[in-house]
Amino acid sequence: MSSFVRQNEKLFLLFGVFVVSFGVFFVLQNNAIFADPDSFYHARLGVLTSQQGAVREFPWLPFTTLGQHYIDQHWLYHVALIPFVRLLDPLAGIKLATVFFAALLITVAAWFLIKQGLRHVLVWALVLLAATPFTFRISLAKAPSLSLATLLIGIWLMFAKKKLATFLIAWFFVLLYGGFLVLIAAAGIFLLVNLAYDFFQRQNQPGILKPLLPRPWWNWPGLKKYQPLQVFLCVLSGAAVGLLLNPFFPNTFNFIWEQAVQIGLVNYRKIIGVGGEWYPYGFTDFIGNNIVVVAPFVLAVIFYLNNLRRSTVRGWTMFWLAVFFSVFTLKSRRYVEYAVPFLALSAATMLHEAVSSEAWQKLKVFLKTQAKTHKIISAALIAYFLISLPLVIWRDQKANYDNLNSGINATHYQASATWLAEHSQPGEVVFHSDWDDFPVLFYYNTVNAYIAGLDPTFLYRQDQARYWAWAKTTLGERRENLGEVFEMFNTRWILIEKDHTEMHENVKNTPGVNLAYEDKEVWIYEWQGE
Template identity: 30%
Template sequence: MSELSDHKKIVGAMLPTVQPSSTKRRGLVFAQKRVHARTVVQAVGVFLLFVVGLAWLQFSTPHLVGNDGYYHIKMAYLLRTEGLRPAFIWLPLTVLNANQFVDHHYLFHVLLMPFTFGDLRLGAKWGSVFMAALAGVALWWVLRRRRVPWATLWALGFFVVSDAFLYRMSMPRAQSLSLFFLLVAVAWLLDGHYRRLALVGFLYVWAYNAFPLLIVLTGAYGVATLLAEGRFEWRPLAYSLLGIAAGLVINPYFPQNVLFLVHHIAPKLSTPTEIAVGNEWYPYKTDQLVRNMAPAMVLLALGWLAQVAFGVRQRTESLFFTLCVLLFGMMVLQSRRFVEYAPPFVLLFAAYHLGPLLRKTASRRSNMLSVALLLAGLVAGGFYTLPRAQAAVQRSAPSERYQAAATWLAKNTPPQSRVFQTDWDDFPRLFFYNHHNTYLVGLDPVFLERANPGLYKVWVDITEGRNETPGLVIRTFFGAEYVFTDHRHAAFLRVAADDPYLKEVYRDDFAVIFAVTFP
């Protein structure tokens, strides 16, 4: 009996500990679900805030911001209507001819497909808002994961740091998606989810040719660990390279996509001023850089003050954000296109160092003071940045600039007849309104120069009015039956007026079209 009694006592002693343990586990799971649900609700709320702000900026003009958006939304439309890999026949004399074409924005175009129902211009504008808002949420997510106080307020600095940055984010181009990938990579990198960087690398390759920036980012983290901890953390870099390699090889355009990288990027890295590429590849003038990034520079100075003067400990994360600011800062000094990356990383740097400092020095009474200071900074910065960004957006060229001329070509020329343009950056608008014709050069003049340097030089001479009989050369060497130009090419128009091989067949306030004839 004593043994049975002892056994009952043991069982009885065990029961009170088992039941509460199970209850606690259920309570913990429920609490975690509540936290996740609350986080999702917060993320949706932040996303909607960004959508409202970006839509206000985007729809301050009825036109698309920049030129290339016309090409991107048309490609997304063709992917939806003609298949996920339509034959690209529109630039036959360039490295983007039908046999070599690589859609180096493929994933970006796929993501734009839902926005191609109805008015393509309206769809492009909403697509731009959507993807830039995703980048804004990713910025908030990084701040939240780093436990930066008042992360939402800091994230709204997205609208304050730089008017040039906001202008770039308003373009229907892949830079907002590129920033999203980089910020997601930062979040996973600092959380130690290194394997996930392979997925980022893979998708980044499919979306945009800026994917080497992921290597820069993970390399900077490795250097930060070396300086802070005396060891080089190689895994993020390794997983990123693995994902990038997989994205290049497991690709609908492999192996042409690897060769295309050489055509597209190498000329900019070596001699970026020999060929007249887009303005975004050239550096800012100093005064223009200061005006465009004044709030970011103020934040950078305050972040340095918090890091150095107030003795913020040099942890790996702190050094990582510092290296990112230095690297992207050097990039934007070399090329203005990197203004789409430098300001948000300055914001991360400043928030990471100033946020904890404010929390540390704030008492319960002064918490509201800290929030008030942040709000005051947002308002003051917004008064400087937003009107400048809106003015830049409102200066966008009219969407209908070449609509009538492109429509005339579509209605009055044979299918796939070649059009000789006097400007390479006229292609996106012409292609948007008219994929009935083919064109000489587009998206980047390098694409013609790399395919045929001799033809490129002849094209430049003709567009600048240095050839007395351009019509004969255009028909003989370029196989073009029509010439499209605008009124800014005065030298070419003077020569064309006296050329017996060119006959003017169309003219409006924006463009002139010639037919190439033989007298």
């Protein structure tokens, strides 16, 4: 039995990482609350995908760019949700799927370390679990866990220079998640690091040896045979094929322009109110909130710079990936889900390369010697860490749980959305009071159409006049001639959440509007025309 365990030690380690991670995320998800309203959208898309296949048209947001050229940018994620949302209640199913995919991500990160031959795999897995901004993000019922797992596998394939596999995983990534550009960015960083590394390596060789070296990449014969370039082109071509051989072609290019460029890079947060995840992450907040990965990363960089002769392409690639995602996180805090794991994996890689096995052994011997020499101090330090570390982790995870438990109840809008579905004709437009109302309303009611959702940029980019008419009405800034706004959207129903008191006062005083429904969450008015 013991020999069997030794032979399969790595598999047992990965299984243990999965079980522990599953337990952590199960506890975090053990409630009927969703911290992100988009979870309701994903649950409904999972159900629709299971019923009709790929959802190619989106009539529920007719006034937005999504109504004109929609693609399901999370298509394979929604396919992966099918067994969960079919076997269970869809909202319970997406929670279980989130737990499973998050645990799978931590396991893939551990696998990545093992495949690289790195040390202390379990320690780094626990570091990731202790990084609460990261665990919060991947506890949201969305696609990032599968996206990150795919990215890590793709990077390992790049390191292994498996060209066909990198082509296929790039194709897969496009169908999985609209954020596939991160894989292209990673391939670009891998290529640039290789170019720089090979250039400096060749420059540092004695002249007598240079004719014996492979042809340099900066001449055409050498470039044609340059494997890192071939890997990059495989990723690029895989992504291109994924955009072309795609259930949503030809809308793929329009949507990627809107989602990846206009929302992801340009972003309109200074003009309109977008989701909180798109706003900057303060530098000191980023350091303080993620100290569990930032501290080892800084330490690893110090060791690495002092042992440059031991550095490799792999180490520098991981370093620049960590820097790249950290910079993006400072621009938009949502990218912390990428920054944290790459800071940790980069630290693991650089420490492994900079500090030899002999040095680790010397450190262990030194610590043992010091422990024997200073028994009281050593015992006090050990006791301090054994007591304080679990308390700190418990405090942070408790805060994480509280944050995840302070969102939207699973039954939110259920009664009002069901009432609307029963009293409306198919396609009738609901004028709702906030753009993030849409996912919940959409989950419970696919009979009606809505004004804005998923991101207000989709409405703003399609029709700025309509956007400002809707926005000023919902904010209570427009008080007169609201009938013109309702006619602009050809709406019959006005749904107002009860925290929009100014909007409510303006709407109820508008001629031609009658209260049709009320509960503790909303008012619903019917517009019958002036």
